[in-house]
Amino acid sequence: MSLRVRFAPSPTGNLHVGGARTALFNWLVARQSGGQFILRIDDTDRERSSQEFLESILAAMKWLGLDWDEGPYFQSQRAELYRRDAERLLAEDKAYLCYCLPEELARQREAALKAGRPAVYDGRCRDLTRQDRERLEAGGRQPVVRLKVSRAGETVVRDLIRGGVVFNNEVLDDFIIVKSNGMPAYNFACVVDDALMGITHVIRAEEHLSNTPRQLALYRALGYAEPYFAHVPMILAPDRSKLSKRHGATSVEEYRDQGYLPQALTNYLALLGWSPGTEEEIIPQEELVKRFSLERVSLNPSIYDLGKLTWMNGHYLVTVDLEEITSRALPFFQRQGLVSQNPSPKEVDYLRQVVGLVRDRVKTLVEVVDAATYFFTDDWDYEEKGAGKYFTSEAAELLAQAGERLAGVEPFTAEAAEAAYRQLAEELGVKTPVLFHPTRLALTGRTMGPGLFGIMAVLGREKCLERLSRAAVWIRNAAE
RNA sequence: GACCCGUUAGUCAAGUGGUUAAGACACCGGUCUUUCAAGCCGGUAUCAGGGGUUCGAAUCCCCUACGGGUCGCCA
Numbered sequence: 001m002s003l004r005v006r007f008a009p010s011p012t013g014n015l016h017v018g019g020a021r022t023a024l025f026n027w028l029v030a031r032q033s034g035g036q037f038i039l040r041i042d043d044t045d046r047e048r049s050s051q052e053f054l055e056s057i058l059a060a061m062k063w064l065g066l067d068w069d070e071g072p073y074f075q076s077q078r079a080e081l082y083r084r085d086a087e088r089l090l091a092e093d094k095a096y097l098c099y100c101l102p103e104e105l106a107r108q109r110e111a112a113l114k115a116g117r118p119a120v121y122d123g124r125c126r127d128l129t130r131q132d133r134e135r136l137e138a139g140g141r142q143p144v145v146r147l148k149v150s151r152a153g154e155t156v157v158r159d160l161i162r163g164g165v166v167f168n169n170e171v172l173d174d175f176i177i178v179k180s181n182g183m184p185a186y187n188f189a190c191v192v193d194d195a196l197m198g199i200t201h202v203i204r205a206e207e208h209l210s211n212t213p214r215q216l217a218l219y220r221a222l223g224y225a226e227p228y229f230a231h232v233p234m235i236l237a238p239d240r241s242k243l244s245k246r247h248g249a250t251s252v253e254e255y256r257d258q259g260y261l262p263q264a265l266t267n268y269l270a271l272l273g274w275s276p277g278t279e280e281e282i283i284p285q286e287e288l289v290k291r292f293s294l295e296r297v298s299l300n301p302s303i304y305d306l307g308k309l310t311w312m313n314g315h316y317l318v319t320v321d322l323e324e325i326t327s328r329a330l331p332f333f334q335r336q337g338l339v340s341q342n343p344s345p346k347e348v349d350y351l352r353q354v355v356g357l358v359r360d361r362v363k364t365l366v367e368v369v370d371a372a373t374y375f376f377t378d379d380w381d382y383e384e385k386g387a388g389k390y391f392t393s394e395a396a397e398l399l400a401q402a403g404e405r406l407a408g409v410e411p412f413t414a415e416a417a418e419a420a421y422r423q424l425a426e427e428l429g430v431k432t433p434v435l436f437h438p439t440r441l442a443l444t445g446r447t448m449g450p451g452l453f454g455i456m457a458v459l460g461r462e463k464c465l466e467r468l469s470r471a472a473v474w475i476r477n478a479a480e
Numbered sequence: 481g482a483c484c485c486g487u488u489a490g491u492c493a494a495g496u497g498g499u500u501a502a503g504a505c506a507c508c509g510g511u512c513u514u515u516c517a518a519g520c521c522g523g524u525a526u527c528a529g530g531g532g533u534u535c536g537a538a539u540c541c542c543c544u545a546c547g548g549g550u551c552g553c554c555a
Contacts, residue, residue, distance in 0.1 A: 010555045045554055102553060109551085116481055119551055144553055162485070171483050171551075179553040186555050210484055210550035233486080233548085240547060268492095271504090275493055279503040298486095298493080301548055305491045308505040318518080361517040371516095386515095421514095436514035448516035 003035030004200050007061075007068075008190070011041055012048040014251035015060035017304065018205060018235045018243060021269040025232060026203045027066045028270070028292040038197055039071035042190070044183045046076070060252035064262050065285060073197070075189050082184035085192050085222055086145050086177060094221045095177060097143035098125035099136040120173030121146070145178035147188075147221060155213040160201070160230040160294045167213040175214055191215050195224035203230045203294070206301070230294050233273050233301040243304055255309075259332060259365030263320060264313035272302045282315060314363040325359060325368075326352045332365045338376040350375075353458045357450040374444045375458065378467075382474070386437075386447035395438040396475035401428070402439060403468040412461040414453040421453070442471030 007023040009015065015023075030037035039061070043049040058072070089095035098121075105121070112119045126148065128136075137143075149172045157165040177188035184192070194202060209231040219226045237247040249255055255265055263284060270288050271281065274297050283291065317325060330351065333339040339351060358371040374380055382391065405424050409416045425435045440452050443464060449455065456464050 008555085012555075042555060048554075105553085113481065113551085118482055142553095157484095165484070167484070173551090176553055181553075183553085185553065190555085205549095206485065207549055208555090211555095213484095231485085236548070238491080242548085271492065273492090277494065279494085281492090281504050300486050302493090303491060305505070308492065311505055314518085418514095431514095433514055440515065446515090450516090452514060 002200075003030065003033045004038060004198050005030050005035065005203055006038040006040050006071075006194070006197065006199050007066075008040040008042045008193075008204075009057050010045065010048075011043050011050060011054040011057060012045060013053055014253055015057045016243070016250055017252065017255075017265075017269065020060065020064060020252050020265070021235065021272060022203065022205055022232060023061060023066050024064070024266060024269055025274070025292070025294075025297070027068075028288055029201065029203065029294065030069070031289045032292060035200075036069040037066075038073070038199070039068035040073045040193060040197070041071075041075065042186070043074055043076045044186065044189055046181075046183070049076075056251075056253060060256075063256055064252065064266055070197075073193070075184070075193065078189075078193065079182070079184075081196060082178070082189055082192055083182075086184070086188070089147065089177070089221060090145065092221075093148075095145050095147050096126055096174075097128070097133060098146045098174075098176070099128070099133070099141045099143050100125060101141070118171060120171070121175070123174050126174065142180040144176045144180050146174040147177050147218060149174050149214075149217050155216055157209070157212045157216065157229055159209070160228055161232065161297050162299055165209065165212075167210075169213070172213060172217065177218070187211060187214050188218060191218040191222070191224070194227060195219065195222065199227050201228045201230060203232065206231045206233050230297070232297055233299060235272060236301050236303050238303055238305075240303065247304075248306065259367065260309065260313050261316045261320065261325075261328065261365075263316045264309060267316070268309040268312050272304065273298055282312070310363045317362065317364075317368070318360045322352060322356050322359075325365075326355045329355050329365050329368050332369045333372075333376070336369055336373070338369065338373060350458070357454050357458055361450065371449065374446070380445045382441055382445050382471075383447055386441045387478075390438040390441050390447070391471070391475045391478065392438075393475065393479055396472045396479075398428070398430070398435055399438055399442055399468050399472045399475075402435065403465050403472075406456075406461060406464055406468070409461070412457065414451070414457040417456045418453040438471070439468070443467050 005026040007026050009019055027037050109119045151169050153169050155167045159165055176185045237243045243250055266285050276291050354372045354375045362368050362371050405420050409420045425432045
């Protein structure tokens with residue numbers, strides 16, 4: 001039988017980096033084994049689920065290249081399935097109706113916690129008579145369904161990552177499987193779906209490990225085959241707390257919008273909690289598919305390190321096809337109004353040259369834009385410190401001469417411009433930096449950036465001459 | 481509080497009884513250079529603590545400490 005795994009987010013928030021990693025691990029296992037990756041939406045919480053979050057999760061999955069073979073299935077549309085199994089459990093006397101009110105339960109729980117007893121439900125509704133039930137229902141109470149759970153013995157969770165995890169069944173109680181509004185509770189819906197969908201490996205975050213004995217009890221009560229489990233460690237914030245908003249971006253879409261590449265996020269996330277066992281760090285998705293294994297997933301939670309992600313992003317920024325980087329960068333330029341909404345092929349070609357020039361000195365697509373604004377607009381000032389240092393009256397003369405020299409360069413290429421510049425420096429008896437620095441400032445307004453002659457070639461002769469003379473004028477004005 | 485999982489440098493981590501305890505990010509230095517990066521070369525820094533077991537422990541066992549998770553009619 002082929003392997004079947006699933007990712008089951010609940011649409012109550014955006015796709016979190018932790019969720020994304022869980023999805024990635026599932027996807028890798030499926031792709032590696034030729035099995036199926038199923039997407040299920042756990043939307044039984046009607047209050048908190050929203051269409052907006054659903055779309056955002058789907059978009060993030062697609063952006064990461066995590067395609068699914070089946071689904072998305074929606075738990076909200078599978079009520080019949082849960083009802084059928086709940087009724088079966090009731091009929092087989094493996095479950096019962098409970099009329100306790102949430103407030104009563106909360107009070108009991110609190111008291112138990114305070115007294116140092118395990119906070120388990122005492123099973124007081126287990127033996128309600130028909131008369132009891134009728135009386136309570138007449139009083140307007142809507143029952144929940146609870147599973148009868150034996151508290152004898154122990155339950156062993158066979159986990160592919162941590163081996164057997166033993167739980168004393170004392171910690172269990174008759175937990176709720178159907179809420180009073182008729183919706184299935186998480187553990188129940190999850191087990192019914194996983195079983196009915198033929199899920200063979202449940203790969204999920206470690207926070208679910210403590211829930212697993214409950215789910216196992218359900219598999220057994222329902223007579224369903226148990227899957228393999230693999231609980232992957234959590235991803236923590238730098239202060240070792242749960243990753244949250246106050247630690248910065250947490251959702252995949254935020255990273256996308258901040259100019260991170262899916263290649264980088266995928267690679268980084270794969271290495272958070274998993275290691276190939278070799279010295280490699282840069283492992284693209286296709287390679288991950290071949291190399292990934294649950295056995296090599298680590299047991300300890302890992303801390304999210306934005307710095308390393310950023311480094312990796314910088315790496316992918318220069319190694320991924322220029323064509324792809326350009327098209328990913330385009331919306332960032334458009335957002336700044338530097339490139340039109342429907343760019344002509346000529347504009348795109350220009351953009352490609354610009355991106356090619358600046359991409360190896362920045363880390364994100366946002367930085368690509370920041371590093372390249374002067375290619376698209378003349379609306380900037382000279383960097384103050386640089387102007388003080390390089391825009392001397394002598395420089396004005398040099399820039400004027402450089403302009404004259406550039407005017408005659410044919411064809412106007414980076415190589416030809418450089419040759420002309422070096423020759424000019426020699427003729428004037430100045431060291432090349434003396435000529436280069438003011439030129440860079442004149443052309444870009446900045447003291448740092450890509451190779452000077454590459455800039456010239458992309459900018460074009462006309463623009464260069466214009467900016468050179470503009471700088472010369474500026475210097476003379478400043479001198480007065 | 482109870483239960484479960486965990487603990488190798490600031491961070492990600494390799495390591496499965498005998499290693500000079502890999503590698504990467506970050507940091508520091510050097511090199512290259514028209515600038516800034518990148519690249520290249522080099523450096524600082526790690527086995528939570530305590531007991532065992534053993535000729536020998538980062539590796540096996542126990543305790544403590546610390547961190548995380550669960551204990552919801554959230555998922």
